[in-house]
Amino acid sequence: MLDLVFLAFIAYVLVLGIKRPFVWVLLYVYIDIVAPQRIGYSLITSLPVSLIAFAAAFGGWLVLDRKEGARFTARQALLVMLLAYCWWTTGSADFPEEAATKWDWVWKALLFAIFLPFTLTTRARIEGLALTLVLSVATIVIGTGIKTVLGGGGYGSLNFFVNDNSGIYESSTLATVSIALIPMIWWFTRFGTIFRPHWMVTGFAAALTFACLLVPIGTEARTGLVCIAVLAVLLLRYVRRRALFIAAAGVLGLAALPFLPQSYYERMATITQPSGDESASTRVAVWEWTIDYAKEHPFGGGFDAYRGNSFTYVMPVREGEGNTSSVRYKKVTDEGRAYHSAIFELLGEQGWPGLAIWLMLQGLGVVQMERIVRRWKGQGDETPDEREAWIAPMAVALQLASLVYFVGALFQGIGYQPVMLMIIGLQIGLATYCKRLDSARAGLARSAKAGAGRARRKAASPGAVAAG
């Protein structure tokens, strides 16, 4: 039954795409995030729905799209470089089979991120992609939020639609992505044109934000808590009443404390005392190993190079109960421990060149969005034109998404996370759109200037006076 519902939805979007082929691009975005082929049980699992959607998206763009204003940008060039570099390191990887498995999804995610900006040529398309991203993630987050409220949370025990701990269905990744998208959710309450600003839109945004904030609690993902704190600090730059915002955040945080389970406190305590937790304490050891590895392999060891690591460290283990508990230190040997950081993931797998490309990709996005905010927010008290007022807030939402993701990525190996690559695509699309507006305006101003010069020359010449 579930399979039929998914297939009916996909067929419905494919039919809509006959009128507007861009919708097929959004279909791929939905399939890539929600992964209905992994949620279903029978028929849909045997169909290559992702391939069908990509073929429709790319074919539709190639054959039917006007491609007006589509440009190849510097950040797309960086994505191409990263893709080519990953392909090269996969060929000489330390673990060829595992590297080939990861390469199999990474190249698709990178290729789609390169392709996506070519399709984002209008405001409606930029908004359509943003809305599809939000609603696709919302589909997962809503269920997670309700389960958390009803007491179904816990580290490693909260059930998603898919329980293979991969992609966006990995608890820390979902926590990071859901927190990163909160500013974008609120953008729709003011500037949405697909669902116009309405109390129902605001109500849904508030409920969804609450669900997003519950994800780190339900999954007990420490990174999620760090991301919430970072987002709160970053928002201070944009809120009008800072004191009220800080007070409200404090009150909300305090009000939430009695409802949090004891296991959540215990897990969060390991943020400041990483030595007491295996997952946290091994991170530092893996990062040190990666730096040493990069000294020997400056050009990277290919995907999953971490499988070659092995290290022994001492970890405190608490035994007994109540007053009789004692702490014993035991030696733990770990092998093939994952990077737990996108920075070290890129460093170990793609070496210094790959890390440099990735950092430039992320950094340029933040800088580019900052430029757009400054250019389009309006001069002084003057508010921008109604048709352009959405640009600066969208750039703010995308910049915050990038920064929150970057902080989250410091503690997780999510360097090639498809949702965040789509955010990069969205940033490039917005920047290209703004450049088109600017260039059209510059053309208008140039022709006005030239005309004015001609009029002045004409007025100055005696012939013109006689004629006039």
Add this chain to the structure above:
Amino acid sequence: MIDQFALALGHGLLAAALLRLALRDDVDADPLVAELGEAGAARRRAASPTGRKAARRAGRAVPGREGIGAQSGGQAAHAGEGDPALKQRSDSAGKPAQAAKRRAGDRAQAAKR
């Protein structure tokens, strides 16, 4: 049950959003970019030698409109220069002849006063 509710809500909203998007005309061509492009093209046409000649011819063809007709090319090109509204209001730039006419009228009123 919770999963089914979340899937139904998410897919319902996605279905409505995609339908609304597919029925819109501004998905494939951005109205603002198109408007600015047209305004620029109209200005270039008006400011070109051919455009100025056409404007003069149009002025001669209508008796009593020589002044306005002869001015329209230059005026149209002039409209908006140094005008802060140019950045925000491209709609008036899209109709250069009317804008020039309006300004000439304003000047005449001011002279009378």
